[in-house]
């Protein structure tokens with residue numbers, strides 16, 4: 001990349017602001033809600049066709065890959081594969097995005113129709129504006145800019161867009177594994193880039209190099225085969241609910257400490273190099289309390305300084321009790337002795353923690369604790385699902401390329417962040433191909449993905465296109 | 481009562497078996513389901529009118545009392561008051577019953593249409609057959625027998641029938657209080673008799689002299705104002721669910737022991753006289769496990785001998801954890817940190833325990849335990865509703881009259897039982913009028929009230945009418 005290119009590119013992008021907004025409005029107007037396939041499968045397919053049309057218009061090849069998780073009775077949208085491959089000697093980046101959205105209705109508390117992109121104060125309100133139509137489509141506008149500026153693409157680009165991300169990404173894991181085989185679509189990919197998460201704050205860009213894993217459990221206790229009446233039977237029965245509550249109480253204490261023996265064994269100590277990454281991070285603890293509506297209730301967090309708080313979110317395991325199935329959960333009073341109750345809890349895992357090993361530790365723990373209760377009831381622990389944590393490195397060339405692009409666009413180094421949740425596709429890509437995955441967020445922390453009044457700042461839209469464009473040029477410089 | 485009367489009466493009743501069955505079939509055919517007023521208010525009113533017609537045919541006076549809990553938008557069925565009052569010098573008994581029923585549908589697992597009374601093996605299957613149309617209407621057939629046999633009623637009879645019992649008896653508590661005032665309908669009542677519970681077993685009649693009370697609590701903990709995502713926020717928030725589970729775990733242990741300080745202070749020790757009542761009781765612990773579907777799961781109860789088991793159900797307090805509102809309660813996995821969770825639990829109370837005092841003890845307990853947690857969250861205990869236990873005496877003339885009637889009909893002394901649940905109208909009658917209330921069950925323990933295949937044994941129908949008739953004669957002998 002020459003300074004000359006970036007100046008021409010930035011000017012080109014700046015001139016097309018209204019065009020980009022109009023196109024995003026077109027995309028947002030297609031209600032591609034994947035949680036409601038009965039009503040919206042046709043819209044997801046329309047959204048995929050719309051995108052496919054743009055790729056083809058820009059000279060790319062496309063293929064609609066049948067979703068392997070679909071059936072005749074429950075068809076699923078295809079996966080859209082596109083490629084702009086000009087030169088086998090260039091590096092190849094695969095960019096992932098999703099074209100489906102969360103459900104939304106004006107009545108949910110939106111200030112404007114969620115499917116009519118509406119600009120207010122430099123913000124573009126609309127469902128999918130930031131998650132993920134805005135960022136995903138930006139790759140296409142980068143390709144378009146190169147065509148119209150007469151500049152060759154510095155890398156080959158492979159596009160992988162799905163339409164089921166908001167509903168568990170059904171089918172794509174299988175596709176990624178299959179297409180990673182020799183000779184297949186993903187086999188020659190050198191780098192992956194996913195733009196589907198968010199900045200830690202509102203103003204400073206970041207790159208995300210870690211995600212926690214998860215181990216989800218269902219702990220059931222049964223005392224009989226039918227619900228009983230506490231008036232009639234109370235005092236005579238070993239109640240399942242009493243046992244379950246006793247067991248759940250042994251898992252974690254009020255200060256968040258996990259009480260399962262051995263759970264911290266594989267958690268690496270913090271190195272000084274790792275710790276240093278936290279120093280410069282822009283993050284405001286008070287704002288965090290405010291945004292998550294904690295301030296008005298307790299105004300207290302488990303950790304009060306930035307560094308401990310972020311580490312607790314990103315690099316230490318946690319255990320949350322989510323609820324109980326089978327017990328009374330309505331409003332009002334019901335005097336039931338539930339026959340079978342299922343406690344739901346999960347641990348967020350960090351690198352080096354093996355979900356299978358964690359499941360064994362949890363099993364040993366609940367069995368020991370249940371034995372202490374001396375109850376004749378039937379207890380069962382089910383390891384429901386799990387995923388390993390994912391950890392990349394800020395020093396990888398893929399990350400350094402994005403960092404350089406950000407520095408040019410924003411005039412500042414990005415923060416290096418991790419996230420507490422999991423994005424399962426990340427590990428699937430890495431494990432299937434052995435190549436590095438970069439999480440390159442474009443939207444801001446207050447974009448309200450999944451919530452009412454989801455928005456995408458005009459500034460992020462514009463700077464996002466610039467960052468993605470320069471990132472390709474930085475990738476193009478990587479040797480070896 | 482002379483032996484001569486009882487013989488004529490028994491013969492008369494025996495000859496009319498088919499008539500009684502036909503009439504019960506007529507009543508069962510009216511689907512007077514009070515939980516579905518939208519569809520069935522008209523049926524409840526029909527059922528009340530049908531009954532009113534019989535009272536009038538038999539020479540009684542009737543009045544439909546407007547339900548004070550009804551409104552223009554939500555009208556409720558009236559309360560049916562009837563009287564057969566011949567002589568102000570005679571004793572007056574007020575008999576209570578209800579003409580509404582639980583919902584029922586063939587599809588729920590009935591072997592025959594629940595609203596077509598169907599005889600199989602000496603059992604009359606149908607919704608309301610035992611709860612409470614069979615027993616309630618029997619009082620009318622007793623009056624009819626006296627008319628047709630030319631025998632004067634030995635006592636005045638006041639009839640109090642409602643149509644909302646299966647839905648919380650709305651309105652009738654107010655009516656009872658109002659009608660207990662000087663000069664009003666219930667003011668001259670000497671005895672109450674309710675036939676709306678069941679024998680302890682299948683073969684031996686019983687009289688019920690005690691019911692437990694209740695104190696129902698809602699314990700809420702709030703950590704923020706919106707549900708959070710455990711991936712994103714887990715490890716940073718004092719989670720409401722963790723606190724609630726810790727608190728609930730301090731209330732009761734797996735062996736059913738209530739862990740609230742002072743809770744047993746007002747529980748009277750068992751006297752030898754009281755204990756003696758338990759000796760003769762016909763009750764099979766193995767059958768109890770079988771019927772309540774405990775046998776196939778743990779096959780273990782908190783108490784294994786008849787006496788301790790019945791005492792645990794009837795004369796000792798218990799605490800049951802019913803469930804949690806606001807937490808995840810569905811099937812599958814959801815990784816939520818609920819913002820506010822409400823634990824539901826209740827204590828069954830015994831005589832001398834004051835619900836208000838119990839509520840204070842529970843409040844002190846949870847406040848102390850919550851303080852130990854050191855959590856900044858907002859905890860609140862709500863005493864949702866309560867009712868005192870009710871205890872009568874097997875030695876009261878009202879009970880002795882019924883016992884004598886049973887002895888004549890069945891040739892055996894009844895068991896004296898208590899029940900673990902509450903029947904709030906019992907205390908209301910006693911407290912409003914100061915008069916004794918007798919619970920005189922007619923149906924057997926396996927009649928399946930509220931369940932599929934509710935039935936009423938032909939034998940119980942016939943013997944029930946005989947017992948109720950002789951009971952009136954025994955009451956008539958009471959002096960003073």
Ligand SMILES: [Zn+2]
Pocket residue numbers: 098131132165196
């Ligand atoms: Zn997304």
Ligand SMILES: [Zn+2]
Pocket residue numbers: 102131166449450
């Ligand atoms: Zn999303």
Ligand SMILES: [Zn+2]
Pocket residue numbers: 578611612645676
């Ligand atoms: Zn009843």
Ligand SMILES: [Zn+2]
Pocket residue numbers: 582611646929930
């Ligand atoms: Zn009932």
